[in-house]
Every structure is written in C-alpha cells, then in structure tokens.
Amino acid sequence: GNSVTQMEGPVTLSEEAFLTINCTYTATGYPSLFWYVQYPGEGLQLLLKATKADDKGSNKGFEATYRKETTSFHLEKGSVQVSDSAVYFCALVQAGTALIFGKGTTLSVSS
C-alpha cells in the first residue's frame, strides 16, 4: 500500500541555518505530494504541494521538488527563523483516497 517515510527528529538548528527534511514515498501510480505544518496547539496547515513529477512547490521560503525517479519530496529552506519551529508532515494522496501522512518531524530553531 501507499506510505510516506520522513526523517525522524527532532531537528535542532540555529537561526539562519539551512534546513532539509527528507521525505520518501511508496505509491502505485502518480500521487500528489504535500507538506503540512503544525504549530503548537493548532491544526495542520498546508505549507506547499506538488501534483506531478518535477513540479516544485514553494511557500514562505520553503521549497520541495517532486522527484519521481527517487520517489522523494524533500523539504528545504535556505535560512530558518525561530518562527519556523513546528512539526512538519509529508503526505501523499491519490485519487479516491485520503491523505496519508508521515510520522512528522519536529523542528526547533533557536536564536
């Protein structure tokens, strides 16, 4: 069945450091891929998405590229801020199914 694997956290960085959170997936066919972010005490918010191979999703300085050949959708940001501290979830969906999430990666950024 479909699944998402993301790197385990927590990831601890200093402000302005470069961020990468790895995400790989297993799916039949061509899923759409998402990154959601969850701030403490809140629900999940869509951060970015990509619906086909080689698409790049971007938002708030975060980027991820849909790589079909490596079945990956790694999240990157060139310079993190304290306000980026949150839990990040990689997810996929295929037509007729619900979102399947990875376990989540906690990011902690210190000033």
Next chain:
Amino acid sequence: DAGVIQSPRHEVTEMGQEVTLRCKPISGHNSLFWYRQTMMRGLELLIYFNNNVPIDDSGMPEDRFSAKMPNASFSTLKIQPSEPRDSAVYFCASSIGTSGNTIYFGEGSWLTVV
C-alpha cells in the same frame, strides 16, 4: 470563510462515558475526513466520507467508534464507551474531492479520558 469548525476544543471525560465530537466542513467541500493524532502513532486516518457516504472506514479502531455524516455540513465521531487509550487529538478535515486538492484541517478536539 470560517474554515473547518470542530467542537468541543477540549474534553475531559471519565472512562466508560460516551464522547461525541462534532465537525462542520467548509461550505462546498464534498469530502470529509476524521484523523486521530497521538505521540505513538502520529496521524491516523479513521474514516472519510465523500458526498456524505462513508468511503473508507478501515481505520476505525473498533466497534466503540462510529461516525456519521447526516448532511453536507455536519459530521460526528462518537466513542462509546470511552477508554483511556482513546485520549488523543481528533482532527476533522475537508476538501473538494480527493484528487490532489488541498485538504483543510480544523483545530482539533483534544480528548482526555481518565
């Protein structure tokens, strides 16, 4: 738009009691999802509806859990009887279909069963 609205936001109940969680999806969305989040298991899909019809309920833990969607603007998730292991955050989410469109989440119902 008001977004996905869930109630209650927080609930503390005693083991054995019935718990009902409520959800109002975004107007115009025809897919609705219930997820459960725990530290141990992360985000698990419990059930999802399309056009008010349950499509996949394979994630519902056991018979103590039931979900209904009587109309396009309302859904409930009921636990009867509740147990301490049901303590979790329950999220409702909605979308327009399930073909890559964004799924919007409510702020969750934080359930504690003591």
